[in-house]
Amino acid sequence: MMHSSVRGRTALCGLATAVLVGFTTTGLIAPAAADPESFRPQLVTVDTPTSADRELLQTLGLDLTEHAGQDYVEVVLHTLDDVAALATAGLSYDVRIPDLLVREAENNQVNAAYAATTATSPLPSGRDAYRTLDDYDADMAALAASHPDLVTSFSLPHPSLDGKQINGIEIGQNVTGPEQGLPVFLMLGVHHAREWPSGEHAMEFAIDLVENYGSDPRITDLVNRSRVIVVPVLNVDGFDKSRTDGELIDLRAADGGGTATILGTPGNAYMRKNCRVVDGQDTPDGTCALAATSPGGYGIGVDLNRNYGGYWGGPGASDVFADPTYRGAAAFSEPETQNIRELISGRQVTTLITNHTFSNLVLRPNGAAPDLVPGSEGIPLGDPHDEAALKALGDEMAAQNGYTSQHAWELYDTTGSVEDWSYNATGGFGYTFEIGPDEFHPPFPKVVDEYLGAGEYSGKGNREAFLIALENAVDPATHSVLTGEAPAGATLRLRKTFATPTWDGSIQDSLDTAMTVGPDGRYTWHVNPSTRPVVMDRQVETVSGDPVAEESWTGTTAPLQSTDQEFTVDQDVDLLEINLDWPTADDLDLEVYRTNADGSLTQVGSSGNSVNEKERVLLQDPALGTYVLRVINFASVTPSWTLTAELFDADTSTVPGLVENWTLTCERDGAVAQTVPVVVDRGQQLQVDLTACGRP
Ligand code: 0X9
Ligand code: ZN
Numbered sequence: 001m002m003h004s005s006v007r008g009r010t011a012l013c014g015l016a017t018a019v020l021v022g023f024t025t026t027g028l029i030a031p032a033a034a035d036p037e038s039f040r041p042q043l044v045t046v047d048t049p050t051s052a053d054r055e056l057l058q059t060l061g062l063d064l065t066e067h068a069g070q071d072y073v074e075v076v077l078h079t080l081d082d083v084a085a086l087a088t089a090g091l092s093y094d095v096r097i098p099d100l101l102v103r104e105a106e107n108n109q110v111n112a113a114y115a116a117t118t119a120t121s122p123l124p125s126g127r128d129a130y131r132t133l134d135d136y137d138a139d140m141a142a143l144a145a146s147h148p149d150l151v152t153s154f155s156l157p158h159p160s161l162d163g164k165q166i167n168g169i170e171i172g173q174n175v176t177g178p179e180q181g182l183p184v185f186l187m188l189g190v191h192h193a194r195e196w197p198s199g200e201h202a203m204e205f206a207i208d209l210v211e212n213y214g215s216d217p218r219i220t221d222l223v224n225r226s227r228v229i230v231v232p233v234l235n236v237d238g239f240d241k242s243r244t245d246g247e248l249i250d251l252r253a254a255d256g257g258g259t260a261t262i263l264g265t266p267g268n269a270y271m272r273k274n275c276r277v278v279d280g281q282d283t284p285d286g287t288c289a290l291a292a293t294s295p296g297g298y299g300i301g302v303d304l305n306r307n308y309g310g311y312w313g314g315p316g317a318s319d320v321f322a323d324p325t326y327r328g329a330a331a332f333s334e335p336e337t338q339n340i341r342e343l344i345s346g347r348q349v350t351t352l353i354t355n356h357t358f359s360n361l362v363l364r365p366n367g368a369a370p371d372l373v374p375g376s377e378g379i380p381l382g383d384p385h386d387e388a389a390l391k392a393l394g395d396e397m398a399a400q401n402g403y404t405s406q407h408a409w410e411l412y413d414t415t416g417s418v419e420d421w422s423y424n425a426t427g428g429f430g431y432t433f434e435i436g437p438d439e440f441h442p443p444f445p446k447v448v449d450e451y452l453g454a455g456e457y458s459g460k461g462n463r464e465a466f467l468i469a470l471e472n473a474v475d476p477a478t479h480s481v482l483t484g485e486a487p488a489g490a491t492l493r494l495r496k497t498f499a500t501p502t503w504d505g506s507i508q509d510s511l512d513t514a515m516t517v518g519p520d521g522r523y524t525w526h527v528n529p530s531t532r533p534v535v536m537d538r539q540v541e542t543v544s545g546d547p548v549a550e551e552s553w554t555g556t557t558a559p560l561q562s563t564d565q566e567f568t569v570d571q572d573v574d575l576l577e578i579n580l581d582w583p584t585a586d587d588l589d590l591e592v593y594r595t596n597a598d599g600s601l602t603q604v605g606s607s608g609n610s611v612n613e614k615e616r617v618l619l620q621d622p623a624l625g626t627y628v629l630r631v632i633n634f635a636s637v638t639p640s641w642t643l644t645a646e647l648f649d650a651d652t653s654t655v656p657g658l659v660e661n662w663t664l665t666c667e668r669d670g671a672v673a674q675t676v677p678v679v680v681d682r683g684q685q686l687q688v689d690l691t692a693c694g695r696p
Contacts, residue, residue, distance in 0.1 A: 041078045043097040046086065048073055050634045052587055053091060060085045063298045064324065076100065076270070104246060104269055110443035121448050124208040129444055130196050131203065133164075133240045136233050139203060140169045147210055150223075152176055157342060158335035160237045161275045163285025166339055168231035171209055173224045178516035181492075181525035183350040185473035187230045187466070188340065188418065191304045191354065193238025193271040196246075196441035198355035201433075201451055202232040205466045222467070225474040229343070234336050235304055237275030237288050241268040246441065268294055270440065272324055273301025274336060279321040280329040302328040305356075306414065307337045310421030314503030315368055316413035327416050331507050337418075344422050345511050348494075348527045351473035352430040353466065354418050357441070361434035362398040362405045362465070364390045365423045367414035383407075385533040386682070390429060393472050397431070397465035401450065401457050408432060415503060424534040425500050425509050427682065428479075429472065433462065474526075480680040482525040482664070486517045486690035491667040494527060494678070496660065501534065523690075529682045530662045537657030547646035548573060556640045557588070557633040565629045566595075567645045569622045574650035576622040578629055580607070580615040581642045586635035590615035590643075595626040622647075666693030 048054045049071045057064065062085065063076040074096065077083055086093060097103050111129055120126035131139065144153040152175050155165040172182065189195075189202035209228060212219040233239050245267035275288030277300050294300045303325045306317035312331035313319075320326060332338050344352075365384050384390060391405070398405035408414060411434075419430025435450050436442055453461025472478055486492060493514045499506035517523045548571070557563045569576060580590040593601035604627075607615035631641060659679055666674040674693040680686045 039080050039083075040099040040101050041076055042095055042099055044075055044077055044093040044095050045072045046075050046091050046093040047071065048091070050587065050589055050632075052634055056089055057091060060089060062086075100270070107439075107441070107443045108247065110445070114443070114445050122452055123448055124204050124211055127200075127204075130200065130243065130441065130447075132243055133233060133236055136199065136203060137165075137167055139207070140167055140232075143169060143207065143210055147213075148176070149173075150175060150213060151210055156231070156339035158339050160335060161277075161282065162237040162288045164236045164240070166231065166234060166236050166336065168229060169206055170227055170229045171206060171223060172227040175227070179514060180518070181515040181523060182225060182227050183473050183479060183526035184227045184229060184347045185470050186344065186347075186349045186352040187228070187232075188234055188352070188354040189231070190233040190235050190239045191336075191418070192356060192440075193235050193242040193273070194246075194269065194440040195355075195357040195435075196239070196243065197357050197435050197447045197450065198433075199232040199239065200447050201355050201435060201462055201466075202230050204451055205463065206230040206232070208463060218467070222470050222474060226470065227347075228470065229347070229349075231340070231343075234340065235274050236336075238268075238271050238273060238294075238301065241275070241289065241292075241294075242271045245269045245271075271299070271301070273299075273303050273326065274334055276300060276302045276328070276334065280333075298322055298324060302326055302334050304334060304336050305354075305418060306416040307332065307334050308341070308416050308418050308421035309500045309502060309507045309509065310417070310424050311366075311368055311415040312421075312502040312507070313505075314413075314415035317415050325414075331416065331502055340418060341421075344426060344428070345509065346513060348479075348513050348525075349422065349426065349428045350479040350526065350528060351469050352419060352422055352428055353433060353469055354430065355433045355435060357434060358436040358439055359411070359434040360401070360403045360437050361411065361432070362394045362403050363408040363411060363432040363434065364394045364405070365408060365420050365430060367408040367417050367420045369409040369413055384423070385536040385538055386427075386429070389478060393429065393469070393478075394431060397433075397468050400460040400465040400468070401453060401462055403433075421500065424532060425498075426511060427528040427531075427533055431469070433465070435462065476526065476685060477683050480527050480529045480682060481685040482523075482527060482678065482680065482688050483685065484523060484688045484690055485521055486523050486666055487668060487694035488517055488519045488521045489668075490517045490673075490690070490693055491515075492517060492523060492525065492690070493665045493667060494525075494662045495665070496530070496662055498532065498660070527662070527680070529684075530678060530680050531658065531660040535658040535660065537654050542651050542653060547577075547648050550644060550646040552642060552644040554640060554642050555631070556638050557631050558638050559633055559636050562630050562632040565631070565643055567627045567629055569624050569627065569647065571647065572624070573647040574621060575648040576619040576627075577646045577648060578605075578617045578619075579644050579646075580631060581644075582614075582639045584637070584639045586633070586637060586639045588615065588639065588641060589632045589634060590617055591630040591632065592617045592619070593628040593630065594623065595628060601628055664688060664690075666690045668693065 046057055048057055057073060062082055063078060064073055115128045118128040121128045140153045144151045151169055151171050153167060153169045155167050159165055187202045187205060189199035209219055209223055213223050214220055246269035271294040277283045277288050277292050292300045306325050306327040309331040317327040318325045328334055332341055394405040422428055423430045436446060451462050453459055491514055496511045498509055500509045515525055551567060553565050555563055578592060580588060582588055590607045591603060592605040594604050596602060605617040605619055607617050629643060631643060661677040661679045664676045664678045665672045674690055676688060678688060
């Protein structure tokens with residue numbers, strides 16, 4: 001379950017503390033209030049230092065959120081029974097948000113006050129409140145109507161499970177004309193129902209581009225050189241329920257009356273997943289809107305950001321319908337993800353941003369830690385082929401708002417997320433933005449600040465980060481370009497069919513994109529590289545033979561006690577491997593700390609596998625200095641153990657990759673007149689002569 005790294009720890013612990021910031025104590029209700037009627041749902045952080053604790057927590061039927069770290073899980077407690085279940089299980093916890101209804105109500109009050117006193121916010125739209133689903137659709141339609149040459153609106157091909165249209169807009173010079181071969185920048189929002197700011201930022205960026213086109217030279221140039229596609233709300237069913245219920249919770253709730261007592265919980269205000277009511281089955285349109293309740297992450301639905309094909313079915317995604325990260329019955333089983341799959345497969349999306357809340361992060365592929373990916377070689381497996389470029393862009397975007405730029409797996413493992421599929425299948429860069437420090441849908445003024453930047457980030461914010469992403473999308477150095485001569489008006493088509501690896505199998509993917517040659521008989525086509533990153537050659541570090549140094553200890557540790565061993569890394573090596581072994585079926589865990597100059601300890605790794613699984617921590621390029629290796633006994637007996645620390649040098653080698661080609665066809669009057677296989681790398685501009693296509 002837990003693997004050898006510190007991932008998740010920094011970000012999520014920071015996150016947990018941050019939840020308290022800005023929280024008022026108004027309406028605090030003691031968690032153990034005797035009257036069951038008066039108990040309010042609260043967000044708590046349950047301490048789960050051991051794998052046994054985590055497994056125990058899983059069995060209590062509580063509303064676990066997906067916010068969890070190595071030693072805690074955030075849980076929504078809905079009833080006194082939930083509190084009792086934790087107490088009976090002997091699990092301790094801290095209260096983070098003592099009353100979610102009050103919090104929601106307070107947010108609503110802040111929002112109402114802001115709206116009342118704000119004629120126009122500094123946002124591109126001037127809006128002063130969260131949009132409803134209807135507002136999104138109306139805004140997109142209005143944008144297209146007022147700028148017919150610059151904006152088109154469209155509905156994605158598959159309606160939602162509850163029968164709603166999923167809408168988007170496309171922005172570009174002569175957007176209604178034929179495809180000109182420009183690179184596509186794609187921005188997505190609201191995969192997760194409760195993450196309202198993720199749609200707001202997508203929509204505001206669209207309006208920003210449209211409103212400033214023609215007056216702001218930078219935006220005009222970017223729009224002229226690209227097509228920008230924005231789908232602000234993908235999970236339309238879930239968002240509609242969350243947004244509608246969130247608004248129902250008002251301050252009367254805090255006085256013990258009003259809507260809150262009707263809802264009993266925050267209703268669907270904190271719903272995460274989509275509206276799949278019955279696992280693997282379709283239900284009549286409207287079933288979900290009318291009947292289903294999904295408080296928090298638990299309950300009905302598929303987690304859309306676990307349903308894409310890339311490594312689908314692997315770690316960080318659940319196969320249990322009621323779980324917050326339920327991956328769905330099959331890869332791309334949901335209409336929402338199917339829409340995005342078809343959209344990306346039919347266009348040359350060179351850069352993609354998918355917005356979420358919260359944690360102030362910019363995440364880049366991949367979602368599962370390298371040493372977990374099946375077939376990976378070496379320890380740990382190398383990063384994605386484009387790691388250096390992916391990191392550079394991620395860092396630059398994160399710097400606009402003071403976010404942290406990291407691999408997605410450093411938050412926690414995920415498989416089946418949108419960009420892990422799209423990056424590995426198309427080579428287009430993809431990032432997750434986790435907007436805001438501490439809430440799924442904070443008071444609206446915070447949404448404004450995150451977009452435009454506040455304090456030291458004033459004038460930057462996600463607006464500037466998104467513009468930097470768009471600059472990347474149009475930069476030929478980060479994708480590939482095909483140019484040449486071809487008959488005016490001919491249709492050029494690029495196709496590729498391949499197997500995308502899921503966790504323990506594969507799915508068939510087909511990319512099929514087209515453009516029309518202009519009247520001058522020349523074409524320039526911005527495309528993704530022909531070889532997918534997932535099959536490219538990559539550098540791996542393989543541990544070579546014997547350790548260059550090793551030390552081992554044996555000992556015993558009494559129940560619920562720990563034993564520390566010191567170990568010094570006194571030479572530059574590639575890997576420190578620590579193993580903890582014992583002969584019995586007991587639960588020992590291992591934690592590794594580095595000793596700082598002042599004697600304090602910083603945790604640098606831990607391993608907390610299930611009972612009887614042995615523990616291992618790997619540290620890549622360990623810094624010189626002293627380390628503390630801590631053996632912790634969670635068993636009721638006193639087993640004897642063996643601890644070893646080994647230093648290794650690694651050999652860097654290149655695993656040879658495959659070379660893939662696009663199949664380029666030139667069509668005239670619907671008939672293929674020329675077919676050329678094209679191999680083109682990232683950053684390469686390739687001339688492909690298609691004049692033969694014009695010969696009879
Ligand atoms: O778990 C998720 O889907 C995202 N976090 S959230 O709290 N908004 O639910 C993070 C997904 C990042 N993972 C990858 N991009 N692989
Ligand atoms: Zn999310």
